[in-house]
């Protein structure tokens with residue numbers, strides 16, 4: 001898989017996509033992540049990527065030309081399955097969408113900034129608009145990092161323990177059960193007996209029950225799905 005991220009702040013993506021599981025997945029060649037500085041696609045002297053909005057409101061709007069040039073160059077090199085735009089008014093991003101994206105070959109993520117992009121970008125160049133939640137970030141970079149991170153970790157081979165991505169919270173619309181490690185007793189606080197029993201069937205039954213109980217208590221909306 002290949003993820004191309006287009007941004008005015010490439011530095012913001014270096015660390016989130018350069019550590020831990022994502023770094024290893026990149027090193028193993030499971031995913032190629034390429035970050036593009038949008039300013040490299042501006043043609044004027046000041047490498048301008050934004051401009052005043054028509055209609056005279058406050059704030060700046062991302063210009064269409066550099067974005068068009070960057071996306072066109074990428075598209076001339078390979079096929080892209082999705083061209084994603086990160087924006088608070090996009091579709092709500094969730095595990096189902098992460099799963100879907102992880103099955104694709106190549107995707108572009110354009111990070112929104114300022115008041116947003118010239119709407120013609122959304123009309124003609126973008127195939128999917130995603131929001132990571134109902135709050136406003138200073139830019140789409142952190143959203144792009146969230147999307148890339150959640151997609152990469154479920155690419156087969158990215159997580160050492162193959163089964164562990166499948167038992168994540170949300171993978172089956174349930175929250176994950178509680179986990180414990182040694183010591184079995186600390187400060188008088190004990191690990192549930194069943195986990196120490198070595199009885200695999202009892203353990204998985206307990207885990208399923210706990211998943212349901214936690215979901216009902218904390219995220220009943222997931223059960224309604």
Ligand code: ADE
Nearest residue numbers: 086087088131132137143
């Ligand atoms: N850009 C700013 N806020 C955002 C959000 N909540 N999701 C995606 N992109 C954003």
